[in-house]
Amino acid sequence: MAGQARGKVAIDVEECKGCGLCVESCPPKCLELAPELNSYGVHPARYTGQVCTGCGICFYCCPEPGAITVYRIKAKAKPVAPVPGGEHAAAV
Numbered sequence: 001m002a003g004q005a006r007g008k009v010a011i012d013v014e015e016c017k018g019c020g021l022c023v024e025s026c027p028p029k030c031l032e033l034a035p036e037l038n039s040y041g042v043h044p045a046r047y048t049g050q051v052c053t054g055c056g057i058c059f060y061c062c063p064e065p066g067a068i069t070v071y072r073i074k075a076k077a078k079p080v081a082p083v084p085g086g087e088h089a090a091a092v
């Protein structure tokens with residue numbers, strides 16, 4: 001079962017040279033090479049739209065500066081459960 005995405009990536013298809021390094025290195029395998037060609041005649045990488053963790057590995061392995069931008073999604077604050085005895089409860 002796929003987990004919730006904690007990040008997302010944007011790929012500039014005209015900066016991508018279609019080497020596939022990001023596709024191979026992405027741990028949850030959420031990148032793929034698009035079937036269509038860019039203006040350089042290569043299949044650019046694209047985000048499948050699912051389960052990016054925001055780890056940044058694709059960014060670090062990409063040889064093309066500016067081809068990949070990684071965004072991390074801020075986690076929602078979890079509601080704090082009330083403490084039995086309230087805030088004046090004796091420490092144990």
Ligand code: SF4
Pocket residue numbers: 007008009025026027028029030031051052053054055056057058059070
């Ligand atoms: S940031 Fe990590 S999980 Fe997201 S696409 Fe890049 S390698 Fe994959």
Ligand code: SF4
Pocket residue numbers: 011015016017018019020021022023044045061062063064067068
């Ligand atoms: S590593 Fe960079 S250049 Fe290679 S396919 Fe991925 S985005 Fe394109």
